[in-house]
Amino acid sequence: MIKRVYPKNDKTLNFKFVQNEEDFIVEEQPIKFSGAGSFLVLKIEKNNCDTWELIDRLAKFLNVFSNEIGYAGLKDKRATTIQYITIPKKYSKEIKLFRNKKIEILDTFLHNEKLNIGDLEGNRFKINLHNVEITDINHIQKIIKLIVKEGMPNYFGYQRFGKEVVDNLAKAKEVVYGDEIVKDKKLSKMLIAAYQSSFFNAWLVERLSLSSDEFKLLNGDIFLDLQNDKDAYFNKDELNIFFRIYDENMREKGIGIVQISQSAVAKVLETVQLYHNGGWAVLDKNDQLLASEGAQELVKKLQTSENSWNGTKDLAGTKVIGYGNSCGFGVRTVISVGYGNIFSILKPTLFIVLVGLIVVLGIAFLVAYAISYRFTKPVTRMIQSIQAFGKPDLNVRMEDSSILEFHDMGIVFNEMADRIEYLITQVYEKEIVAARSQVKYLQSQINPHFQFNILAMLSLKAKMAGNEEVYDGLNAFSRLMQGKIFREKEIKIKVKEELEIVQFYLYLQKSRYQDKLSYEVKLEDEKIGEDLIPRLLIEPLVENAVSHGLEPKRGKGNLQVLLYEREMLYIWVKDDGVGVCRNQTKAEENKENIPHTHVGWENTKKMLRILYGDHYKFQVWSEPGKGTEIEIAVPIERGGNYVESGSSR
Numbered sequence: 001m002i003k004r005v006y007p008k009n010d011k012t013l014n015f016k017f018v019q020n021e022e023d024f025i026v027e028e029q030p031i032k033f034s035g036a037g038s039f040l041v042l043k044i045e046k047n048n049c050d051t052w053e054l055i056d057r058l059a060k061f062l063n064v065f066s067n068e069i070g071y072a073g074l075k076d077k078r079a080t081t082i083q084y085i086t087i088p089k090k091y092s093k094e095i096k097l098f099r100n101k102k103i104e105i106l107d108t109f110l111h112n113e114k115l116n117i118g119d120l121e122g123n124r125f126k127i128n129l130h131n132v133e134i135t136d137i138n139h140i141q142k143i144i145k146l147i148v149k150e151g152m153p154n155y156f157g158y159q160r161f162g163k164e165v166v167d168n169l170a171k172a173k174e175v176v177y178g179d180e181i182v183k184d185k186k187l188s189k190m191l192i193a194a195y196q197s198s199f200f201n202a203w204l205v206e207r208l209s210l211s212s213d214e215f216k217l218l219n220g221d222i223f224l225d226l227q228n229d230k231d232a233y234f235n236k237d238e239l240n241i242f243f244r245i246y247d248e249n250m251r252e253k254g255i256g257i258v259q260i261s262q263s264a265v266a267k268v269l270e271t272v273q274l275y276h277n278g279g280w281a282v283l284d285k286n287d288q289l290l291a292s293e294g295a296q297e298l299v300k301k302l303q304t305s306e307n308s309w310n311g312t313k314d315l316a317g318t319k320v321i322g323y324g325n326s327c328g329f330g331v332r333t334v335i336s337v338g339y340g341n342i343f344s345i346l347k348p349t350l351f352i353v354l355v356g357l358i359v360v361l362g363i364a365f366l367v368a369y370a371i372s373y374r375f376t377k378p379v380t381r382m383i384q385s386i387q388a389f390g391k392p393d394l395n396v397r398m399e400d401s402s403i404l405e406f407h408d409m410g411i412v413f414n415e416m417a418d419r420i421e422y423l424i425t426q427v428y429e430k431e432i433v434a435a436r437s438q439v440k441y442l443q444s445q446i447n448p449h450f451q452f453n454i455l456a457m458l459s460l461k462a463k464m465a466g467n468e469e470v471y472d473g474l475n476a477f478s479r480l481m482q483g484k485i486f487r488e489k490e491i492k493i494k495v496k497e498e499l500e501i502v503q504f505y506l507y508l509q510k511s512r513y514q515d516k517l518s519y520e521v522k523l524e525d526e527k528i529g530e531d532l533i534p535r536l537l538i539e540p541l542v543e544n545a546v547s548h549g550l551e552p553k554r555g556k557g558n559l560q561v562l563l564y565e566r567e568m569l570y571i572w573v574k575d576d577g578v579g580v581c582r583n584q585t586k587a588e589e590n591k592e593n594i595p596h597t598h599v600g601w602e603n604t605k606k607m608l609r610i611l612y613g614d615h616y617k618f619q620v621w622s623e624p625g626k627g628t629e630i631e632i633a634v635p636i637e638r639g640g641n642y643v644e645s646g647s648s649r
Helices: 051-062 089-095 134-150 165-177 185-210 262-268 270-274 296-304 339-389 404-464 468-485 495-516 526-530 538-550 582-589 597-612
Strands: 024-030 039-047 080-088 103-111 120-127 238-246 252-261 279-283 289-293 309-315 318-326 332-338 490-494 517-523 532-534 557-566 568-575 617-623 627-634
Touching: 039 089, 051 080, 051 089, 080 089, 089 103, 165 185, 252 262, 262 289, 279 296, 289 296, 296 318, 296 332, 339 404, 490 495, 495 517, 495 526, 495 532, 495 538, 495 557, 517 526, 526 557, 532 597, 538 557, 538 568, 538 597, 538 627, 597 617, 597 627
Parallel strands: 024 080, 517 557
Antiparallel strands: 024 120, 039 080, 039 103, 238 252, 279 289, 279 332, 309 318, 318 332, 490 532, 557 568, 568 627, 617 627
């Protein structure tokens, strides 16, 4: 077994360290970039700025979603850090204009993939210690040498768990095993990572206690002593590829070994050797040669070529046709043959194509001549009929033909002519209907005024009689109807105006249901009230929640409406009513004329799709007996109300 000695219970060292941009410097050690591809790698130096802030600033500057920016790992805020991120190559010009006091772009590279977590070789740290005792310097150097040789236990520090360690771990356990739902995805990931880290620290404590004298294995550990078991796993005639094995939850389960016969690889690619200046090479992720065939000089050039390429290239002073790319397990294959072989490669194919082309052209000429002769007369008749109909002669109809296609076209043309004639004759009736509709619309604008005047008179009488409850109810109903009727030209209104309509509706329902109904309408920030949303977006959802969720429920019911901003404006409507069975909902959606709350959901989604395209979210969670939760997210807009223009209404 391997000896492991970890320093513990060592003497206390006296020094001062403050984590800041001068005394704590971190430099990311990147992977090897391909040098070509559709992604631009940015080498960035940042001061007193964490990775999330970096990504947020870049996303806002480029006007992209933050998930379009790739990164290999998170770096500390109170430090000077150098790290690598990727953005789409199409923003290469825009990023040159980026300026920020905390962030500096040092260099750029091209890469064929977006960077993901773990795409780095490691991190290099520089830490400045102050007020170190001279007597401790030799001891520190001794410990560093021991760490370099033996390693050191690497616990997750307190920063991984947040300031409230106990509360965060308890909340994380509820997220993993309970019913806790954290809407903030970043916070949810942090809590789960903290929970995983607590298990790792507990495992490390156990590991150290078992390994105080010598290295011992725990249950589930996999250990491969390559030094002592070398002959069992390696063979000169085989390629041995090692890779880590993970389960569906991305937990490492062990190490796999793939052995590939070099002779089998050579047999697959032996055709390459038949051509002049042909060769191939199989390389690992560090471009170490695993297997190859061909001239030594050519193989060396293949070994040093970029990771991903295809087409023509100059190698070893010779123009070649080739291909280079990853083939899995961290292995890259590169193949090339001399460009001068192109004619010999394509000669059989070119001969077949040439002969086939001559035959096809001869047959095509004969067929075209016969078809032209047969179809000329019907086509001429069809053109004449169309021209006559366009003069116009509405009584023109196309003659029948013995050719099936022209017979079908004649039927379609005649039906179209009948339809056009009908529509033209009906245009005057439609004009009359339109005029009548205009009058009815003007009348409909008068009637509500009369109705609201009546409501105002009744509410005034109630107030004079001292009946404040009736007065408030009539006033709320009047304001609710005014918001629905008189503002129909307004496509988008302010959030505070929409919530005013919602409050009037809920006041009326509260008056109806008394203690059975409780509700809360809340804005996370008052400035959200100035945001623009589609008119009557929230009120129908609230109305559905009361009518179909809380009204059928026995006992008290609660309704919550919450609006908050997270890059988008989120609208959250939740009730603890009877709920909806999702399978039943999907089945009923396919039936016609079934009034149900989900029909309103679909209409809402259609409206959002018209106004925002794909830039919106609409999610519904519902369970019988537990209630329904609706979440909508739309782009953040501020300004004056958006009113339908150019209308005669």
